[in-house]
Amino acid sequence: MRILLIMDPGIPVPPPAYGGHERLVYMFAEEYAKLGHEVSLLAGPDSAISGKTYAFGQNNLQRSKRQKLKELLFVWKFLYQRKKDFDLIHNFGRLAYLLPILQSPVKKIMTYGRPVAQQGIKKVTSLPNQNLIFTACSNYCVNTGNVAGRWETVYNAIDFSKYQLQEATATDAPLMFLGRLDQIKGLHTAIAVAKATNNTLWIxxxxxxxxxxxxYYKETLEPQFDNKQIIYLGALNDEQKNHYLGRSKALLFPIEWDEPFGMVMVEAMACGTPVIAFKRGxxxxxxxxxxxxFIVHTKEEMIDAVGxxxxxxxxxxxxxxxxxxxSPVIAKEYLHLHDQENN
Known part of the structure; x- marks a missing residue:
């Protein structure tokens, strides 16, 4: 099968550092290729997969509206001219990219990794279209956009081969927090839990x-970093995450917002490290x-769960x-959606 994946410019695929969605696109491109499919990628400059890569736009997250319009027009022309070259077009970028091929027989999957703007869904599905499936990374996320069209939940994935199982940890193993140090991520609660349970916390x-x-970081968090019990490690790459998560007794996930998926939870589990999280998103x-x-509702329940x-x-x-x-499991789920459309 001939598959085209699309990702917005701004960050290359795969990303050199930050870029969760770009990392997903790369994983799926590689998995599709391993399964014997002919894979192409339409993404920002410096992107590269095992198959063909078509570059467009600028790698600049602050690029102008004028630049984004130029990118949209480029994709429209590309898809209109090349739509018969592919059996499946899997779009992780802007929904508007698909407008010129809505009525084309080519199978189309539109994937979301965050809450969905319903207005765009209503407009697109009100137009004549065929072979269009919407997916999102959780039932929670699907429910934000499921106002029209066909919707399916397909979870996010990680490459488990990059994470090693640690079957046992030391009795004094730390707890861990992993994520942006924004207030909605709840690090202040993780620190309170670590102190209440007399555990070290790696951050x-x-x-x-x-x-x-x-x-929030300067006033609430930084004064508590003592490099003894509350230890800030900095931003971690994949190798470092594997090291620290595997040696932690649990990942604390005390979010204060409705997280669409929470990839760090799965990264911890891949090391065998259980997750204690607030029931959100x-x-x-x-x-x-x-x-x-363990799924908990309050700081006190999180403290109890540590025990x-x-x-x-x-x-x-x-x-x-x-x-x-x-990643192989989730890639096959996407391909199964294509097979369902053919039956």
Whole structure:
């Protein structure tokens, strides 16, 4: 099968550092290729996959509206001229990219990794179209956009081969927090839980660059970093995440917003590390209670859950998560959607 993946410019595919969605696109491109498909990618400059790559636009997240319009016109021309060259077009970029081929027989998957703007869905589905499927990374996310058209939940994925199972941890193993140090990520709660349970807390993540979150970081978080019990490790790459997550007794995920998926939860599980998380957004879908972690509602419940970690087998934690979120599993789910459309 001939597959085209589309991603917005701004960050190359794969990303050199930050870029969760770009990393997903790269993983799926490689998985499709491993399964024997002819894969092409339409994405920003410096992108590269095992198949063909077509570059467009600028790698600049602050690029102008005029530049984004030029990019839109480029994609429109590309798809209109090349639509018969592909059997499946899998779009992770702007929904508007698909306008010229809505009525084309080519199969189209539009994938979302965040809450969906319903207005765009209503407009597109009101136009004549065929062979168009919308997907999002959780039932929670699907429910934000499921106002028209066909919708399916297909979870995000990680490459489990990059994470090693640690079947046992030291009795004094730290807890861990991994994510942006924004207030909605709830690091202040993780610190309070670590102190209340007399545990060390390892912290990995980027310092915020928005004014309000930077103030939160400087006033609420930084004064508590003592490099003894509350240890800030900085921003971590994949190798470092594997190292620290694998040596942690649990990942704390005390979010204060409705996270669409929460990739760090699966990264922890891939190491065998259970997750204790607040019941927000997709958390109830990602965590299997008593197998891959615990779902809680309050700081006090999170403190109690730390005392239950010995109930979870780390090998079973990884196995359960791998069966649901490994990249080959999710790639096949997308291809199954294409097969369903053909039947």
């Amino acid at each position: 990995g993540g980027n310092i915020p660059d928005t004014a309000d979150n930077y103030q 997709s958390v109830p879908e990602v965590i299997q209670e008593n197998t891959t972690g 239950k970690l010995d109930q979870i087998t780390r090998k079973a934690c990884r196995t359960a998560a791998q069966q649901r979120f490994d």
